[in-house]
Amino acid sequence: MTADTSASNPVPATAPPWQIKLLYDGQCPLCLREVNFLQKKDADRGLVAFVDIASDRYRPSDHGGVSFEDAMGRIHAVLPDGQVLQNVAVFRHIYDVLGMGWVYAPTAWPVIGPMIDGLYSLWADWRLKLTGRPDLATLVAQRHERLACDVKGRCR
Numbered sequence: 001m002t003a004d005t006s007a008s009n010p011v012p013a014t015a016p017p018w019q020i021k022l023l024y025d026g027q028c029p030l031c032l033r034e035v036n037f038l039q040k041k042d043a044d045r046g047l048v049a050f051v052d053i054a055s056d057r058y059r060p061s062d063h064g065g066v067s068f069e070d071a072m073g074r075i076h077a078v079l080p081d082g083q084v085l086q087n088v089a090v091f092r093h094i095y096d097v098l099g100m101g102w103v104y105a106p107t108a109w110p111v112i113g114p115m116i117d118g119l120y121s122l123w124a125d126w127r128l129k130l131t132g133r134p135d136l137a138t139l140v141a142q143r144h145e146r147l148a149c150d151v152k153g154r155c156r
Helices: 029-042 068-073 088-097 112-130 136-147
Strands: 020-024 048-052 076-078 084-086
Touching: 020 029, 020 088, 029 048, 068 136, 076 088, 084 088, 088 112
Parallel strands: 020 048
Antiparallel strands: 020 076, 076 084
């Protein structure tokens, strides 16, 4: 007699089809280049869910609780279990999911990793200015003002 093991490792009914959800700034031209590249590598497999945080429809509660301000300040991703990644760890994980983990593997090494983290931190601090965008406080204020409008377009 053999035991029925079909229920021993049930897949949660709510398991998303994606392996990583990338939160990206759809108004950043350099970010969009990377997203376009990653979308091509995903090749409609659905391994990566791409979420544009610049959209007025972005809701932190749907994306690991990552606020608009935090997401604009540093790149974030959410894993199916709800774990939130940020900074270079996002790239390391997404490239691994897409079968190109070797590209970012050195960023986990003891000497190279901290240097890459430091470079990314500099990039993140200057990203908005370098791409001709308003500063983070201005973007947050503009978003808040846009979202304060009611359904009929009247603003408070």
